[in-house]
Amino acid sequence: MSEAVFAEWQAKIRAAASANAPLRIRGGGTKDFYGQTLAGEVLDTTAYAGIVDYDPTELVITARAGTRLAEIEATMRDAGQILAFEPPHFGAAATLGGAIAAGLSGPRRPYAGAVRDLMLGVRVIDGAGEDLTFGGRVMKNVAGFDVARLMTGALGTLGVIAEASLKCLPLPKAEATRVVEVSADEAIRMANEWGGKPLPVSATCY
DSSP, X not given: OHHHHHHHHHHHHHHHHHHTOOEEEESSOTTTTSSSOOOSEEEXXXXXXXXXXXXXXXXXXXXXXXXXXXXXXXXXXXXXXXXXXXXXXXXXXXXXXXXXXXXXXXXXXXXXXXHHHHEEEEEXXXXXXXXXXXXXXXXXXXXXXXXXXXXXXXXXXXXEEEEEEEEOEEOOSOOOOOOOOOOHHHHHHHHHHHHTSSOOOOOOOO
C-alpha cells in the first residue's frame, strides 16, 4: 500500500510539472497558518505513514512523512528516548514530514540541536518526480554534500519528503518547571543570571 501511495505521488508531481501547475504539499494541516497563502492541488502525505525502522540501541529512527509526531514520540518514550529538537505540536495531527519541512525546534534547541542537526538521511521526490535518497541511517555518514539538512525548513520547495532518519537522544532522567512571582525587572535579572550559568535551562520567559 505504501509504495502504491508513493507511486501516486510521483504521477501527480509529473503531471503538475508537465502542466506547469503548482502543488500544495500538506500533511496534518496543523501549520497551514505558517508562511504564505498556498495554492494548487493538494498532495496529501498522511497516507504514507508508519515507522520504517527503529533500533533504540543505534539511537536512530526512520519513519515516513505522514507519521504523526505523537506516535513517534510515544514509541520512543517507551524506549527511554526522545526527538531532542522537541518539535512543536500545533495540533494532534502534526506529522514528521511537516515538522521537518517547517524546520521549527523547541526550547531544547540550544542544548540538543535544531531539526537539521539531528537529520541523518531523507528520501524525497523532486520536482521531476524522481525518487532520491540522501544520507543514511547511521551516525557517521560521509556520503557527500548533506542534502538531508537542506530539506529542513525548506517548506517542500526542494521536493516532497517521503521518509526521514533522525538521531535520537536519551530521555532526561528528570525535568522540572519553576514558576516564580516577581516583578518584570527582577524576572529579567534572574533570566540573565541563569543564562550566564552552565545550567540546562531549556526556556525562560516572563
